[in-house]
Amino acid sequence: MNIEVLADSGSVAQRVAFAIAEEVWAAVAARGFFVIAVSGGHTPWLMLRALASAGISWRAVHILQVDERVAPAGHTDRNLTHLRESLLPLAPIPPEQIYAMPVESSDLEAAAAQYAGTLGQIYEHKNGQPEDRLHRRGRGREDIR
Secondary structure, eight states, rough: OOOOOOSSHHHHHHHHHHHHHHHHHHHHHHHHHEEEEOSSSSSHHHHHHHHHOOOOOOOGGEEEEOOOOOOOOOOTOHHHHHHHHHHHTTSSOOOOEOOOOOOSSSHHHHHHHHHHHHHHSSEETTTTTOOOOOOOOSSSGOOOO
């Protein structure tokens, strides 16, 4: 195990973006696609901005949400709002390859089931297990409880 201590959230975001870029290059070379699940929070948004300039094949990248707040589309409380603002102006990822949690639904249980179905369609399974898994968990101050 390699433990790195970095100076601040910007340094963490840069380091994580580099590590993810390496995973993207390997996955795209091996399978032609890469799936990543990201959470909300300041550090993941900084990481996405750093990743945007990493020279990866954005047409092969699919982004899933780990968590979301129930709020109207475009609301500043929504993680999706910040995810899109952090990435879309800087990276040529097709917007339809960012899979939003359907939290605007009046039936959140049905919406969760719908999102679970979307996740199942995105992942290619081998023996019932996803072949590719990389989850970026937020680690900023707002994520420490």
